[in-house]
Amino acid sequence: MFKGSYVALVTPMLADGTVDVTSLKRLVEFHINNGTHGIVAVGTTGESATLPFQEHIDVVKLIVKLVDKKVPVIAGSGANSTSEAIFLSEQMAGLGVDGYLSVVPYYNKPQQAGMVAHFNAIADATDIPLILYNVPGRTVADMMPETVAELSKHKNIVGIKDATGDLLRLEETKDLVSDDFLFFSGDDETGCNFMCRGGDGIISVTANVTPKIMSDMCEAALRGDVEASQQINKQVIELHRALFIEPNPVMPKWALYKMGIIENAFLRLPMVLPELSSKKAIEETLSALNLI
Template identity: 70%
Template structure:
């Protein structure tokens, strides 16, 4: 369940800042054609923080409809208010999603016991599988391995997206959770190492731009061909770093715009287009990799 390369999909927007559903379809078809294993819709990269509830649900529904069962769709349903996270989860339960990704509540810095209560409430609100998401670089609060292990006892909580970039943290978690508990990297730069250490896949920002490479990297690792995994990772290493020189999803949106997969790189305020120097760095890499001319 939920193994391989899952793209943390951007939410395309037009010049007026409205969701561009035509470009959303173009992005999804790009992933289906390039063998992405699954899609995460309206997570952090999908600008969940600035999409109102109705729009959030509409984007997920459209994603499910466009995918039409060809690959799994995981819906982002995180919030820093437990009642809001539960509400979002309940609203999307019947849309045909294959599961939910729920982030550690941000800003309010819950205790570990608060995280347990939060995620159990979310998992109780659905019959679908739930992936936990730990990204302390954004949320400030850090979900510890012992907390993950406690939550893994819930029948609906099936895995973790770990964006710490800390392989020792992965090993600590592995020692505490069941063998079938899914462990996915949320840090592209260390994802190859994560896979070599026994991770099951990645929820990737880089996959927005090079979906085939990320899918092949994960497939190689899952087949224990770590030499191929490392070779593919090295071939896209510059992209891993360039996509984060400004806060995500600024740079992946700019890349997709330059690749002509999206007509606009527009973001929702308070996010804005990248600085000229950042654009130049990324555009040079896109040319080097043969993704643009």
């Protein structure tokens, strides 16, 4: 099913806040040509929180068309309202997506039982595979291993993106689920070690900027070559860190702009362009990698 380096794709914007379709086309081509194993369309890195429903759906539709079945496309369909998450999932069901990524409801701080009810309701709504997304640094609420295990019993819930950065969490959860349940890291800095300990892939911010390095690193880990995977990862350790100097996706957009992949680095409010010191830091890292 889903394995390897999946890019948490940014959504290029124009100065007026609308989606930059020309840059999006170039960005998708960049990933197809550089070995990205799959694309996550309009996840949280894609600024899903600030795209109205129809625009969210339209961008996913466009990405599916641009990808043209060359790699799997997973659509972000999360919301802190269960009914909204179901609506998004149902609306995108006919677009040709290969899976959904749905985040733990943010702000609400649901109980573990609430998370079970929330995700089961979404998974009941369509037959498309659903990947859970646990990112307590953003949502506050943390999905516990026992909750993941309960949800894994649903035939449509096939895996989890774990952005806790806690490698022990991976081991604890793997012990509670079936062998075919998928584990994606959502934390680039620990992603290599995550895969070398049995993870199936990374849903990566860094892959926006260095898709070939990230796909090579994942492929080495998947074939069991831990040393090669770690050596490849060493190339981008500083990039992993630099991309999170400011809240995501501020820095990956600036990096892609400086690399000439997208026309500009505009974000949708309340996100704004990075501080001058942050620009200098990421540009130094990109220069060291010969990307600019």
